[in-house]
Amino acid sequence: EVQLVESGGGLVQAGGSLRLSCVASGLTLDDYAIGWFRQAPGKEHEGVSCISSPDGSTYYADSVKGRFTISSDNAKNTVYLQMNSLKPEDTAVYYCAAGIQSIVVVTPSPQWRTYDYWGQGTQVTVSS
Numbered sequence: 001e002v003q004l005v006e007s008g009g010g011l012v013q014a015g016g017s018l019r020l021s022c023v024a025s026g027l028t029l030d031d032y033a034i035g036w037f038r039q040a041p042g043k044e045h046e047g048v049s050c051i052s053s054p055d056g057s058t059y060y061a062d063s064v065k066g067r068f069t070i071s072s073d074n075a076k077n078t079v080y081l082q083m084n085s086l087k088p089e090d091t092a093v094y095y096c097a098a099g100i101q102s103i104v105v106v107t108p109s110p111q112w113r114t115y116d117y118w119g120q121g122t123q124v125t126v127s128s
Helices: none
Strands: 003-007 010-013 018-025 032-039 046-052 057-060 068-073 078-083 092-100 122-127
Touching: 003 092, 018 032, 018 092, 018 122, 032 078, 046 068, 046 078, 057 068, 078 092
Parallel strands: 010 122
Antiparallel strands: 003 018, 018 078, 032 046, 032 092, 046 057, 068 078, 092 122
């Protein structure tokens, strides 16, 4: 059974940083693309970033380029999202998701409808 568990959310001031973690079980990261998504109240899921094997390619939404960095430690089955220079508009529940690499769509940003497995989410709140 596939399970994804996010952690690392919290409350930070604008300009601060957080690192989110996504620990996967029931799958090996080498076989999947892992995406980070976020959802603010009343809004649809927004694709934030994605990392894909075998080449380790990464993708970012325009709104986070230069501020967020996605990385993975396949030996630990863990994907990270380092978030720097946080803004109030980054406030949302953040989810990680896994999808088959040949199926997921990552342009113009990761598309949530193309991912299959989802974590429970972790809240990120950025104050002014």
